Amino acid sequence: MIRQPIVVVMGHVDHGKTSLLDRIRKTSVAKREKGGITQHIGASEVPVEVITKACSAMMSLMQTKLEIPGLLFIDTPGHAAFTNLRERGGSISDMAVVVLDVTKGFEPQTLETIEILKDYKTPFVIAMNKIDLIEGWVSHPDSTFLESFNAQPPEVQQELEKRLYNFVGRLSELGFQSERFDRVSDFTKQIAIIPISAKTGEGVNELLMFIAGLSQRFLKDRLHLKVKGAGRGSILEVKDETGLGKTVDAIFYDGVVKRGDTIVFGTVNGAKTTKVRALLRPKPLDEMRDPREKFLNVEEVHAAAGVKIAAPGLEDAIAGSPVFVAGKTDEKKLKNEIDKEIREVLIEKGPDGVILKADTLGSLEAIVKLLKGEKVPVSKAGIGAVVKKDVVDASGIRSQNRYYGVILSFNVDVLENAEEEARRAGVTILKEGIIYALLDNYKKWVEGEKEQERTQMFSSLTLPAKLKVMAGCCFRASHPAIFGVDVQAGRIKPEYELINDKGVSIGRVKSIQSEKESIAEAKEGMQVAISMDEPTFGRQVNEGDVLYSNVPRTHAKMLISKYKEFLNPKEIELLGKIRGILGDMYVTSSHD
Numbered sequence: 324m325i326r327q328p329i330v331v332v333m334g335h336v337d338h339g340k341t342s343l344l345d346r347i348r349k350t351s352v353a354k355r356e357k358g359g360i361t362q363h364i365g366a367s368e369v370p371v372e373v374i375t376k377a378c379s380a381m382m383s384l385m386q387t388k389l390e391i392p393g394l395l396f397i398d399t400p401g402h403a404a405f406t407n408l409r410e411r412g413g414s415i416s417d418m419a420v421v422v423l424d425v426t427k428g429f430e431p432q433t434l435e436t437i438e439i440l441k442d443y444k445t446p447f448v449i450a451m452n453k454i455d456l457i458e459g460w461v462s463h464p465d466s467t468f469l470e471s472f473n474a475q476p477p478e479v480q481q482e483l484e485k486r487l488y489n490f491v492g493r494l495s496e497l498g499f500q501s502e503r504f505d506r507v508s509d510f511t512k513q514i515a516i517i518p519i520s521a522k523t524g525e526g527v528n529e530l531l532m533f534i535a536g537l538s539q540r541f542l543k544d545r546l547h548l549k550v551k552g553a554g555r556g557s558i559l560e561v562k563d564e565t566g567l568g569k570t571v572d573a574i575f576y577d578g579v580v581k582r583g584d585t586i587v588f589g590t591v592n593g594a595k596t597t598k599v600r601a602l603l604r605p606k607p608l609d610e611m612r613d614p615r616e617k618f619l620n621v622e623e624v625h626a627a628a629g630v631k632i633a634a635p636g637l638e639d640a641i642a643g644s645p646v647f648v649a650g651k652t653d654e655k656k657l658k659n660e661i662d663k664e665i666r667e668v669l670i671e672k673g674p675d676g677v678i679l680k681a682d683t684l685g686s687l688e689a690i691v692k693l694l695k696g697e698k699v700p701v702s703k704a705g706i707g708a709v710v711k712k713d714v715v716d717a718s719g720i721r722s723q724n725r726y727y728g729v730i731l732s733f734n735v736d737v738l739e740n741a742e743e744e745a746r747r748a749g750v751t752i753l754k755e756g757i758i759y760a761l762l763d764n765y766k767k768w769v770e771g772e773k774e775q776e777r778t779q780m781f782s783s784l785t786l787p788a789k790l791k792v793m794a795g796c797c798f799r800a801s802h803p804a805i806f807g808v809d810v811q812a813g814r815i816k817p818e819y820e821l822i823n824d825k826g827v828s829i830g831r832v833k834s835i836q837s838e839k840e841s842i843a844e845a846k847e848g849m850q851v852a853i854s855m856d857e858p859t860f861g862r863q864v865n866e867g868d869v870l871y872s873n874v875p876r877t878h879a880k881m882l883i884s885k886y887k888e889f890l891n892p893k894e895i896e897l898l899g900k901i902r903g904i905l906g907d908m909y910v911t912s913s914h915d
Contacts, residue, residue, distance in 0.1 A: 325390055325546045326627040327368070328538035329415060329576060331397040333440075334422035335432040336757075339452040342521040343422055344398050347531065366559070366574060366629025367605070369394045369531075378532040381467070387532075391539050391546065394531075395627045397559075397574065415557055415576045417542050418534060419447035425486050425518070426456050429493050435759045437497055438696075439689060446541070448515045449501065450530055451490060455520040457482055468518050468526030469505060483518065490516055504533055510541065553648040554580035554626065558588060561640050567601070569637040573646050574629055580648050581623040586634070587657040589644030589665050589684065591706050594658035596649065601633040641665070641706055643684030669705055674720045676700030677727050677765070680709050682734035690733060690758055697762065702727065709737040709752060711744050718748040725776065726769050729753060733761055777889050781814075784881060787890075787898040788813035788872035790821070792864060798852060801859040803833055809850050812897050813872065816844045820873040821855070826904045828873065829864055830857025847893075871901050 332340045348367055370393040375382065382388070397416070419440055423433060440447050455462050459479040463471040472480060487503055494501040494514060501514035515533060519526035538546070556575035564570045571588070580586070584599045603618035624630045632646075640646075645664060647657045668688045670679075677694070679701050681687040687704055694701055702720060703713070709732050721728020730745075730752045737745075737752055745752050751768060755761035789812040796807025815821075821829045833854045835842050845851045858864045874882070879902055882890065890898070 325392070325539075325543065326576070326625075327371075327391055327393045327395050328417040328534075328542060328546060329395050329397065329574060329627050330418050330420060330534055330538070331416040332420045332422060333436045333447075335424070335427075335430040335436075338422045338424040338427070338430075338433075339521045340422045341398055343420075343450060343452065343519070343527070343530075344396055346521045346524050346527050347396070366572070367396045367398070368628065369396060371535075374531050374535050377528045378535075381529065381532050387536055389535055389539060391535060394535060394538075395574070395629060397629075414443040414445055415574065416443075416445055417545060418538050419445050420450050420530070420534065421447050422450045422452050422521075423490065425451050425453050425483075428489065431759045431763075432757065434497070435693075437499075438693070441498070442692060446537070448504075448517060448530070448533060448537070449490065449494075451487065451516055451518045452521055454483060454518045454525065455523050457486070462520065462523045463525060465524035465528075468529050471525045472518070487516060487518065504529065510537060552578040553650060553653075554578040554584075554586075554624070554646075555648070556580070556626075556646045558640055558642050558644050558646050559629075560642050561637065564631070564633070567633040568635075569640075570603075570631050570633045571637055571640050571646070572629065572631050575624060575626040577626045578648065579623055579625050580630070580632075582621075585649045585654065586632070586646055587649045587654060587661060588637075588646045589641045589661045590639035591641065591669075592639065594661040594665075595636060595639065596654060596658070597634040597636045599632055599634050603631040603633065604628065641684050642682065643686065643688070670701050671703055671705075674702055674716075674723055675727065676702035676720075678702060678713055678717050678720070678730045679704045680713065680730065680732050680735050681706060686733055686758070690731070690761070693758065693762060697766075699765070700727070706735075708735050709741045711738065711740045714741050714744040714748060714750050714752075717750045721750065725772055729765065729768060731755075731761055731765060733758065773889075776886075780886050780889060784878045784886075785819055785872055785874050786813055786882070787874055787894050787901055788815045788819065789897055790815065790870045792866055792868045792870065793850065794866045796852070797860045797866075799854075800861060803854040803856045804858050804860045804864065805852055805854045806860055806864070807850060807852050808845075808870070810845050810847050811869075812847050812893050814844050814846045815853070815872060821870045822873045822901075822904065823864075824869055824871070824904060826906070828857075829870060830855045871897075871904065873905070874898060874901050 332344060334340050344367060347369060371389050371391060375389060421436055454460060457479060459476060461475060463474060491501050499514050500512055501516055504515040504517045507513045507515050517526055517530045517533060519530055554575045555577040556573045559572045559574060561569060561571050580599065582599050582602050585596055586599060587594055587596050602621050602624055604621050604624060605618055618631060645661050649657050665684065668684055677699060679690060681690060684706065687706060691701055691704055703716060709730055713730055717728050717730050728750060730750065732752055732754045734756050753761060753764045753768060755764060788810065790808040791811055793807040793809055799805040815832060817832050817834055819832045821832065823829060833856055835845050836852045837849065879898060882898060887895065
């Protein structure tokens with residue numbers, strides 16, 4: 324038997340994911356959501372009869388007969404459901420629809436979505452939404468895209484083609500070949516771009532037809548299922564339901580789950596078992612997270628399906644965890660399988676890396692992968708609230724590496740005692756609900772830390788500098804000597820000791836002036852006047868002399884071993900020259 328494909332709808336916030344499904348289902352879920360933005364994961368079944376009725380003309384033309392029983396759509400806040408639809412580091416999703424706003428193009432969450440799809444090797448199509456917003460577009464509600472496109476004025480057609488090929492170019496940069504759906508020559512190599520309007524319905528039937536047709540044609544082997552076998556699924560969300568207590572929304576992709584079955588699921592403390600008290604299923608074309616009608620209370624559910632499970636002990640269940648139906652003989656085996664899978668995602672190792680806490684197994688796994696792609700190590704990755712021990716661990720890490728001593732918190736609470744400890748220990752907790760924003764915030768935080776470290780380093784260490792004494796710029800010969808210098812490399816500050824090219828000390832910089840104003844430092848390219856108590860101009864220092872800052876040996880070692888990234892190539896070369904000039908004199912340097 325062939326099950327219905329699991330199709331996840333993904334894309335950037337407000338590009339029209341829920342509106343597209345509303346058009347297919349003839350519902351209005353998007354309007355009922357807070358701020359019009361999807362907050363929870365949803366699942367909707369679209370029976371094959373609905374697809375056949377909507378696409379009958381195209382099916383006749385293409386001489387296609389659908390064998391799949393329908394499509395199971397998963398609606399997502401960003402990519403959250405996709406990262407929860409997981410099995411052993413892969414995804415149980417058969418196909419994805421990436422919804423793109425034709426007026427906005429590829430935004431950060433779109434790029435993140437495509438990276439995750441690429442990582443999981445999940446086939447996808449692009450729904451190029453909001454074509455009705457193209458200037459001059461004349462809408463033909465519920466028509467096919469091709470019918471509507473052919474009826475548009477030539478300049479409108481050209482504008483759509485221009486935008487579509489901008490998408491083609493961007494996808495090419497991301498490593499994908501693509502084309503408008505009716506021009507695709509090889510669906511195994513090219514991504515189909517289907518222009519649609521979720522608002523008017525234009526192109527939506529073609530999108531439905533292509534998702535159904537492509538999944539049937541290319542995923543047939545994957546869609547075969549064990550009708551009588553034990554159910555295997557993935558937990559989407561853990562929720563409180565009035566009158567039921569803690570429930571889980573789950574997707575079953577294989578086998579059968581029945582009321583009274585023993586199910587095995589994952590928790591932070593290991594796999595647990597419970598007995599199914601109730602199975603609640605949304606009606607076809609209804610939405611699991613926000614049904615218009617009451618759930619159907621059913622005795623059993625066959626894959627592929629979205630179902631709400633009520634059972635005792637689900638409060639510890641992890642979203643993204645597998646959920647398996649267990650017979651008497653394989654309960655221990657399934658527990659071991661789930662424990663192993665969770666251990667592979669949870670990380671607990673040495674102090675070399677950031678600390679990450681997330682709400683679900685899938686989110687945790689996705690963030691760890693993305694951090695790895697950015698070459699950011701993770702020392703600890705866990706599920707649940709940020710606790711005091713996390714802060715203590717981060718503080719210890721910070722003492723070893725300030726760039727890793729931070730907690731990344733994704734969609735989880737921070738306990739009050741953890742907040743207090745963080746303030747006391749000076750540990751930063753970055754909180755976010757969107758993965759790309761969390762990574763961006765971490766990068767900005769690192770830049771801030773580097774700037775702070777750079778400032779501290781520049782204030783506490785003597786940096787390399789090269790000065791040339793300017794001709795005709797002696798303003799006072801001695802006590803103090805005041806003369807003009809051209810800063811040819813590096814920077815100087817008051818209290819820097821200057822040496823000549825023989826390594827002989829000239830004295831210390833007392834003050835620096837630029838345009839008769841005292842300044843704290845002079846950088847490469849500046850011409851300034853400096854005052855020094857020790858030398859007499861015309862004796863120890865003369866016009867045309869080249870002077871250098873006396874960088875103590877300990878400072879030089881620290882600059883090269885710890886702060887080299889803060890120096891430019893010219894400063895690194897200059898530091899080597901100064902070390903060469905001083906040579907053995909480092910031993911007797913007054914700064915060492």
